Amino acid sequence: xxxxxxxxxxxxxxxxxxxxxxxxxxxxxxxxxxxxxxxxxxxxxxxxxxxxxxxxxxxxxxxxxxxxxxxxxxxxxxxxxxxxxxxxxxxxxxxxxxxxxxxxxxxxxxxxxxxxxxxxxxxxxxxxxxxxxxxxxxxxxxxxxxxxxxxxxxxxxxxxxxxxxxxxxxxxxxxxxxxxxxxxxxxxxxxxxxxxxxxxxxxxxxxxxxxxxxxxxxxxxxxxxxxxxxxxxxxxxxxxxxxxxxxxxxxxxxxxxxxxxxxxxxxxxxxxxxxxxxxxxxxx
Numbered sequence: 001x002x003x004x005x006x007x008x009x010x011x012x013x014x015x016x017x018x019x020x021x022x023x024x025x026x027x028x029x030x031x032x033x034x035x036x037x038x039x040x041x042x043x044x045x046x047x048x049x050x051x052x053x054x055x056x057x058x059x060x061x062x063x064x065x066x067x068x069x070x071x072x073x074x075x076x077x078x079x080x081x082x083x084x085x086x087x088x089x090x091x092x093x094x095x096x097x098x099x100x101x102x103x104x105x106x107x108x109x110x111x112x113x114x115x116x117x118x119x120x121x122x123x124x125x126x127x128x129x130x131x132x133x134x135x136x137x138x139x140x141x142x143x144x145x146x147x148x149x150x151x152x153x154x155x156x157x158x159x160x161x162x163x164x165x166x167x168x169x170x171x172x173x174x175x176x177x178x179x180x181x182x183x184x185x186x187x188x189x190x191x192x193x194x195x196x197x198x199x200x201x202x203x204x205x206x207x208x209x210x211x212x213x214x215x216x217x218x219x220x221x222x223x224x225x226x227x228x229x230x231x232x233x234x235x236x237x238x239x240x241x242x243x244x245x246x247x248x249x250x251x252x253x254x255x256x257x258x259x260x261x262x263x264x265x266x267x268x269x270x271x272x273x274x275x276x277x278x279x280x281x282x283x284x
Contacts, residue, residue: 008123011112012095014051015058015122017102020114024106026201029270034263036105044098050090051098054129057083061125061147062118072151076128076144083129121150196221196273204266211260218261218269222252225272232279248275 010016021037028035045052057079066072102111116122124146131140193201203217229249236242252272255265 008126010123011099013122013126014054014091014095015062015125016116016119017051017095017098018045018055018058019116019122020111021102023114024111025204029201029204029263029267038263040098040101040105044094049094050087051094053086054083054091057129058122058125062121062150064151065153066151069148069152072148073144075151076147080128118150120146194273194277196276197270200266200269200273204261214261215259218265219256221269222255225269225276226252228276229272229279232276236279245279 018041021041024037025035025041028037045055060079061076064075066075102108124143127143128140128147200218200221203214226249229245229252233242233245233249236245255268258265
């Protein structure tokens with residue numbers, strides 16, 4: 001009897017959905033002070049949601065690195081056992097609602113038609129989660145081995161969220177949307193982000209659901225920026241400029257308000273980093 005072949009569905013792949021959303025967050029925040037994708041991540045990937053739990057399993061299989069295939073296979077089996085405990089009905093419902101809101105918030109073609117660098121691994125994880133070994137045993141084994149190869153790879157570990165790759169280095173195929181014109185536009189516009197700006201975006205995306213950690217990070221950066229500005233102001237000869245910079249510095253404490261870091265606060269912090277860079281250029 002002919003076995004049914006495994007069929008990957010990109011739109012329903014939890015790992016890919018999360019990656020696309022975090023890429024969209026980066027794109028949105030570079031254009032405006034808000035991002036609808038932030039709310040979607042907070043809503044659907046927060047602690048307690050089934051797709052949030054499933055995403056953590058994707059993350060384990062894409063970020064964990066072992067030296068031996070036996071350890072990697074043990075990990076895969078453990079993750080599969082955990083996946084079986086999730087509520088598939090809830091996962092389907094949550095994905096349906098998430099995809100519906102994505103389509104209401106963004107152009108579907110632009111959002112989903114994106115090149116994913118670790119697509120093969122994410123697709124393999126999806127297929128492994130969705131299909132049973134007896135459906136297509138040969139494909140099942142090949143899919144499982146693809147994941148094991150990724151875990152045992154000696155190459156630099158890939159992050160599940162490829163937005164982080166952008167924060168580390170600009171690669172020609174990284175960006176937001178699949179079609180080349182917007183990719184080029186993105187790379188051209190944001191290739192000169194400072195290390196501090198890149199780090200902030202990384203922390204923001206990585207801790208969307210961990211508001212306390214993000215708040216602690218931003219509060220610490222506020223103090224560091226204040227100290228840097230105090231030092232820089234002394235190097236500025238023009239008195240009027242000194243006064244203006246002092247006023248700007250005194251306003252930065254506003255970024256520490258609230259229990260949750262807002263989109264606007266992140267954008268404002270990005271601008272403070274940019275200001276520091278501009279002062280350095282002038283002073284030097």
